[in-house]
Amino acid sequence: MTDIFDYLIPLSLAAVLVVLLAGLWNMMRGGSASRSQTLMRWRVALQFAAICVLMAAFYFTAA
Template sequence: MSTVTPYQHRDSPIIMIVMRDILLILLGIDMIAVVAVLLAGAVGMTRGADPRRQNRLMRWRVGLQAVAVALVVILIVTG
């Protein structure tokens, strides 16, 4: 008798389990990066930073959010 975590199936190959764990770790890192860029932009706006830098931070945030959405979709599809 083996121990099975809630998101695993007994018939799941180990590669799928490892891949899911890696995707979850990447999603967590990406979410932290989104929050960091968002906070950097908010702090910069309150201090009156260069508008070009603010625009660059906004583009980075949007790109990181797109990556997060893509990772969530991959996790749902492979789940």
């Protein structure tokens, strides 16, 4: 069970990083505000999912 967290944690953190970088890229090149809002909502949702994965890992791997 705990082996799955070895893959889920980096995957969730990488997803947050990709969306964050996409949002920064959009902002730096003067992209649309609507796209920035969409990327920000995705980032917040992915951060929530990453925190849930981390908390589940802590819960299931506690001795």
